[in-house]
C-alpha cells in the first residue's frame with residue numbers, strides 16, 4: 729500500500745496540529761532542552777522558602793514531571809512519524825514491516841506498529 733499524497737497531507741496536518749498543542753501544553757510546565765527537538769525538562773517553580781511552600785513545590789513538581797513525561801513521549805512519537813513521512817517510510821509497522829491499515833493511521837496518525845503487533 730502506498731499512501732496517496734492527499735491522505736499523507738491530511739495525516740500530516742493532524743500530526744502538526746497535535747504537535748503544536750503538545751508543545752503549548754509542555755511549555756506551561758517545562759522548558760525545551762536545546763539538544764534534541766521534542767526534549768523537555770520539567771520546570772521547578774520556586775514559590776518560597778517556607779516549609780509549606782517547599783512541600784507544595786515538590787508536589788507540583790512531581791505532578792508536572794509525570795504529565796511532562798507522557799506529553800513528551802507523545803510528542804516524540806509525532807516527531808518520529810513526521811520524519812518518517814520525510815523519509816517515505818511512514819505507515820509501515822516498525823515490528824514486522826507490514827503496512828499499517830489506513831483506518832488505524834487515521835485514528836492514530838503516530839501509530840508505529842500494526843494491530844497484530
Ligand SMILES: [Zn+2]
Nearest residue numbers: 821824842845
Ligand atoms: Zn506489525
